[in-house]
Amino acid sequence: MKDFLKFTFATVTGIVLSCMVLFFISVVAFFSIIMSFDNKEAIVKENSILMLDFNGDLMERTTDNLLDRILGTEFNSYYGLDDILSSIQKAKEDENIKGIYLQATHLSASYASLLEIRNALLDFKSTGKFIITYGDYYTQRLYYLSSAADKVILNPYGGIEWKGLASKPVFFKNLLQKIGVEMQVFKVGTYKSAVEPYTGTEMSSENRKQVTEYVTSIWNQLVNDVSKSRTISVGSLNVYADRMLIYQPTEEFVRCGLADTLIYKNDVRDYLKSYMHPDSRFTILGLNDMKNVKRKIPKDISGNIIAVYYAFGAIDNIGITSNEEGIVSEKVIRD
Template identity: 45%
Template sequence: IRKAKNNDMIKGIYIDSRSMSASMATLAEIRNELVSFKESGKFVVAYADTYTQNGYYLAAIADKVAINPQGSLDLHGLASVPMFYKDALDKLGIEMQIFKVGTYKSAVEPFTQNEMSDANREQVTSYLNDAWSFLRADIAEARSLTADEVDALANQMPLVQPTEFLLEANLVDTLLYETEMKDYLRTLLSLEESKEIPSATVANMKSVTTKTVKKTDNTIGILYAQGNIVSGTGAANIQDKYMVDQIEKLRKDEDIKAVVFRINSGGGSAYASEQIWKAITDLKKEKPVVVSMGDVAASGGYYIACNADRIVAQPTTLTGSIGIFGMIPNMEGTAEKVGISTDVVKTNEFGDFGNITRPFNDQEKQLMQNMIERGYDLFLTRCAEGRNMPKDSLALYAEGRVWTGNQAKEIGLVDELGGIERAIEIAAEMANLGKSYVVFEYPKMRTMIEELLDRSTEDLAARTVKEYLGESFELFMLLHDIRNQDYIQARIPYELNIH
């Protein structure tokens, strides 16, 4: 979009909104870029047979929003629909042994309950309402409606209404078939009816070269951290040794004057999070570090962010979730169901600790809970020091509770609302670079061959298992991940399915 804005050959943007899959924070960043594009004096128009709610959120800011006369538009609000596996696990003879700190730390609930706890329902209600108020306000502003009017329309389920309803409600500007929409584009471009419309897709624009940027002694490094936080040396997800190595390279590079740490993670291993926290702390001693939060930077994702000089988040970013849990399966019941028995010989009292074919005894449970509580206390300490808040004060906003970026700013967990561009501006200001700086991204993009070698076998295996298990695949992967993850986890409550 930025390339198109600065390219004199590009006269406008045509949004084909038939399919748009992204979270709200990502959509907000794209929307802001489209608004900036419009402010340059170029046009933005949108068309679709069917607008999803995500697609309509972006399309609403267009100068003209068109829809096929027989099309549909989805606008219904937000919902979170977590799945619960307790009864399924009971049938399989699997008991989840849970150790946690935090009233709102609900990542374990799908394995121990059949519905949300009151505390979890409270936090989900809070952040969904806050996120919807943001999305609703943007749509209202774009379409010259009030927030109450948007709510009223959403409650009438536009998806099943005739397109005349959409037009009358000012959700769209006109009803056009696709051929008529192309004629309208020709009019905007002053083209004859027989002329083809010259166009470039997003993929085309991505390959358009701009002025070559060379690294200088005034460089801002953008370090990307995406996925689950795990222990390891690879580039997939956020593996602690690999990430620490990247951070160390940025620290030692004298040309790098500031770092923007772009985080998109719901957390993971508490141990791995601590290692990355330490590397960021060392980096911060030598140059400014500004965190830019993406769709989610929660639990372990917040752990690795908390000690930055400044934290920038989108209003709908999911963050916080300062809490710790451990979850270890006991499959004694499963073994009994299939006729498997075990015996043990050990040299010491805890020689068979972690054996999943028996439950923990009381002493082992207490030792595990003690370890979880130490981890939580360390997490609180890191966050309190990073945010320059008394530990007791920060504890009020911890307990595993998830906050939107907007809420997090109000309680001091983030400093400012904005996207990655704002984070870069802050980094430049802190490093006294003025406007004379270049931006380089890390880690360097891997070749296609490297990606294929790293992922193809794993992806093929996953696809094969999914084909056989169908809807049970999600439960299988959850159990697979639990079996292979560290004992102590700092992870957002669950994967949100926002419809």
């Protein structure tokens, strides 16, 4: 019996120790794989095309996701504005990249951020390289971005949202009265409208004036930029917005000049070949690939090097996740 217990104990101890060793080796191997992804530099081959597949949310800056690095995909569909601008700049400077293919699916972003990307695309075009964009359905924001392309391709059964801008405030005064809540507001200044939803049932004349001013300013920026890129008059673009072309046949978008051709997504690759050498193959590079491409910047031997610390969001945003924007003061101080 003693021998049985002794051998059993030895066997269990060996199994436990083996599991611990295997676990330790697995952890080391896992982090080694992660480090290999961090240090892996992407090589740009001849006749390459940068593909910007927009289908998610745009943020000022994102943190690399471990799952994304392992799978090579953008699992959470978050895009960093800094990554996009940097990738376009790299593509502009790299002679092996002949153009950009923009796949417009969905992008939640402000017009200010879209303007930054659009200007970067126009700067890219100034080198003589091409930009082609395809969409099954263009939202107004994505169409504003896509209008910078040389060719706008639309699905034969798709559409382009071009309807203008509007502001729709929501008022809670009557709701608060029904549930017995009384708002006490202290306000100084005529154009202070932040509390209006709680004290009124409609926009004040002052608030209506200031909202009209900034909405009109944004719309004029959109219309003028699209007019210049698509060679459509500002007046025509305003008429198209009033007509709500989204309810018209798809061919109407081509006739109005908002799109260049109607083809299916499966045929886009053949369309891209027409911009490359007929007998050559081309390689598609994604945003994750370009993030791992080093910029060709000459080394500074003068010693005059400046570091730029990039921080964005609310300060002391403790406990933020990798895809939330915020500044943790303790981390900034350590850096």
